[in-house]
Amino acid sequence: MKSKIWLALLSLYIVWGSTYLGIKVAIETIPPFFHASVRFFISGLILLIWQRAVGSEMPTRKQWISTAIIGNLLLLGGNGLVSWAEQFIPSGIAALIIATVPLFLVILEALRPGGVKPTWQAIVGLIIGFVGIFILVGPAELSGSESKLDPFGVIALLSACVLWAFGSTYSKSADLPKSSLMTTGAEMLMGSVGLLIVSLLTGELNGWNPAEVSSRSLIGLVYLITIGSIVGFGSYIWLLQNAPISLVATYAYVNPIVAVILGFFFANEALEPRIWLATAIIIGAVIFINSRGKPQVRKEAENVIVDG
Numbered sequence: 001m002k003s004k005i006w007l008a009l010l011s012l013y014i015v016w017g018s019t020y021l022g023i024k025v026a027i028e029t030i031p032p033f034f035h036a037s038v039r040f041f042i043s044g045l046i047l048l049i050w051q052r053a054v055g056s057e058m059p060t061r062k063q064w065i066s067t068a069i070i071g072n073l074l075l076l077g078g079n080g081l082v083s084w085a086e087q088f089i090p091s092g093i094a095a096l097i098i099a100t101v102p103l104f105l106v107i108l109e110a111l112r113p114g115g116v117k118p119t120w121q122a123i124v125g126l127i128i129g130f131v132g133i134f135i136l137v138g139p140a141e142l143s144g145s146e147s148k149l150d151p152f153g154v155i156a157l158l159s160a161c162v163l164w165a166f167g168s169t170y171s172k173s174a175d176l177p178k179s180s181l182m183t184t185g186a187e188m189l190m191g192s193v194g195l196l197i198v199s200l201l202t203g204e205l206n207g208w209n210p211a212e213v214s215s216r217s218l219i220g221l222v223y224l225i226t227i228g229s230i231v232g233f234g235s236y237i238w239l240l241q242n243a244p245i246s247l248v249a250t251y252a253y254v255n256p257i258v259a260v261i262l263g264f265f266f267a268n269e270a271l272e273p274r275i276w277l278a279t280a281i282i283i284g285a286v287i288f289i290n291s292r293g294k295p296q297v298r299k300e301a302e303n304v305i306v307d308g
Helices: 002-026 032-053 061-085 091-098 101-111 120-137 151-171 180-201 215-242 251-266 273-290 294-303
Strands: none
Touching: 002 032, 002 061, 002 091, 002 215, 002 251, 032 061, 032 180, 032 215, 061 091, 061 151, 061 180, 091 120, 091 151, 091 251, 091 273, 101 120, 101 151, 101 273, 120 273, 180 215, 251 273
């Protein structure tokens, strides 16, 4: 069993760490919101059919509403903005910024009526984490960086963190199907509708010719649908049922490092000293916050599915 756990964990590290690069490749010739809509529509449909075939109940009307809210917060607001931002921001840096979602979760949990107020440890973790974000995205002159990050891309990624945290917080009290995979499939399906609507409203399909989509982008999209979503979520759900939750939660720390390394080797993304420094600070802050206790780690592992 131990070897299976580590194999599943390793696949989760690599698969979800690689989705940021997969997005970068897919949106080279496919509009970002549209690519995400296609990805999650197909992935969600596969999960729904699979779960129905094994006997899971379809969501009720109320549950469809809940999955629509969560799906659009997570996948339209979260993943959609990540996809859009990666037009201007390196995939590794995008992954690092999204890794700060637990910081925003602590803040939202404190502001939520009846929510848990942050401990001194959580407050220290927040301060450390936001220092890391500042080093990563702050003025290039202060960090000694040779390159500047697109401010709109950074704003989009930080907004994605906030919306993802909202969706995760809402999911704690929402009426959802008993099957985690059925819930995930429904959220993907409903999120794909929101992504398509935004794609049409923003006009990103105007002048786009599907015939000009490169084979490279198609491979990236197929990878995201099959490996990124189906295999990734399958490994994650299996691990939640068979491995210590504290071990499963480590994916949130390892994925950004994998994304940074893959971006360097396969997308020629720069690896400046400030990126490594920010990586160490941000991941250290998230580990520090999540070390508050096993119940908290469980909640964050189950609700913060940072899948690019």
